[in-house]
Amino acid sequence: MDTMLQVEQLKLYYITLKGVVRAVDGVSFEIDRGESIAIVGESGSGKSSLARAILKLLPRNVFLYDGKVILDGEDISKLNEAELNSRVRWSKISFVPQAAMNSLNPVIKIGDQLIEPLIYHKGYSKDEAIKKAIEMITYVGIPNEFINRYPFELSGGMRQRVIIAMALITEPKIVILDEPTSALDVITQANIMNLLKRVRLEKGISYIFITHDIALASDLADKVGVMYAGKIVELSDADTFYTKPLHPYSQLLLSSVPSLREDKNITYIKGTPPSLINPPPGCRFHPRCPFAMDICRREEPPLISIEKGVYVRCWLYGGK
Numbered sequence: 380m381d382t383m384l385q386v387e388q389l390k391l392y393y394i395t396l397k398g399v400v401r402a403v404d405g406v407s408f409e410i411d412r413g414e415s416i417a418i419v420g421e422s423g424s425g426k427s428s429l430a431r432a433i434l435k436l437l438p439r440n441v442f443l444y445d446g447k448v449i450l451d452g453e454d455i456s457k458l459n460e461a462e463l464n465s466r467v468r469w470s471k472i473s474f475v476p477q478a479a480m481n482s483l484n485p486v487i488k489i490g491d492q493l494i495e496p497l498i499y500h501k502g503y504s505k506d507e508a509i510k511k512a513i514e515m516i517t518y519v520g521i522p523n524e525f526i527n528r529y530p531f532e533l534s535g536g537m538r539q540r541v542i543i544a545m546a547l548i549t550e551p552k553i554v555i556l557d558e559p560t561s562a563l564d565v566i567t568q569a570n571i572m573n574l575l576k577r578v579r580l581e582k583g584i585s586y587i588f589i590t591h592d593i594a595l596a597s598d599l600a601d602k603v604g605v606m607y608a609g610k611i612v613e614l615s616d617a618d619t620f621y622t623k624p625l626h627p628y629s630q631l632l633l634s635s636v637p638s639l640r641e642d643k644n645i646t647y648i649k650g651t652p653p654s655l656i657n658p659p660p661g662c663r664f665h666p667r668c669p670f671a672m673d674i675c676r677r678e679e680p681p682l683i684s685i686e687k688g689v690y691v692r693c694w695l696y697g698g699k
């Protein structure tokens with residue numbers, strides 16, 4: 380197949396007064412052209428940090444940034460800011476950060492905000508950019524006269540559509556969406572999900588969809604990566620993941636989701652996610668794991684290959 384993005388042993392550590400936070404600790408996965416992955420996990424597991432590490436959008440307190448991010452054959456983790464801005468960010472990968480709809484500039488009209496990436500990253504003239512902005516805003520389901528409105532004149536769902544239009548306007552190959560529906564009511568959430576599905580189908584775009592809501596992720600993803608304490612603990616195709624989750628953490632995550640179709644017992648995951656400054660030795664999940672064995676407390680499990688495309692980081696599946 381045609382690999383679009385390959386993330387290899389990516390690490391992003393932060394330095395703080397309390398110590399080094401290992402937010403992304405050796406994450407690897409790949410996606411083919413047009414394929415999508417959902418990265419799921421509890422709050423604080425490192426999902427947003429992973430998104431920023433892929434784009435090399437690093438805060439000032441970085442302690443370590445390491446690994447490879449190979450996009451369309453080029454390792455973009457080695458590029459400098461100027462190269463990333465001119466050739467990669469927006470043009471090849473767009474990023475919709477958490478709560479992006481609230482970060483639209485309140486004093487600039489929607490249209491002027493939409494054309495910015497085209498002018499700065501794609502070299503469009505203003506007239507060409509306006510034409511494209513009108514086309515895009517209509518495509519995401521907003522009447523074109525809204526390009527002359529200010530963000531406060533739009534509902535939350537409309538602002539999220541504007542953000543999606545902005546992410547798509549430069550025709551990137553990959554869009555990273557960090558909790559794209561979490562601030563919206565359920566009906567608007569469903570509408571935005573439908574829009575994202577349509578975009579995917581029509582434009583053949585790849586998504587990296589970051590969420591703590593695994594039920595939502597099931598709608599969009601071909602693959603699922605479960606993050607726990609900075610590491611991927613299960614990587615699988617979506618069908619296998621939702622029908623036969625392997626890692627005890629994945630099983631607990633899935634059984635904590637209520638379902639309208641089945642009468643099932645809802646369980647919750649006891650305890651809290653570990654500190655990323657002093658994570659537990661061995662498997663980072665062992666203090667919360669109902670199946671923890673001796674080895675889990677001592678040695679970190681490797682990512683074990685179960686079948687093609689299905690990996691799990693758990694001693695229950697072999698090893699020593």
Ligand SMILES: Nc1ncnc2c1ncn2[C@@H]1O[C@H](COP(=O)(O)OP(=O)(O)OP(=O)(O)O)[C@@H](O)[C@H]1O
Pocket residue numbers: 393394395400402420421422423424425426427428429438440591655
């Ligand atoms: N700049 C930073 N400096 C220090 N620690 C940070 C920084 N950014 C994030 N962290 C810490 O890194 C860990 C991972 O955070 P991150 O936001 O990546 O997780 P997340 O899974 O996306 O969580 P959420 O869903 O709540 O956003 C957390 O412990 C967080 O407090």
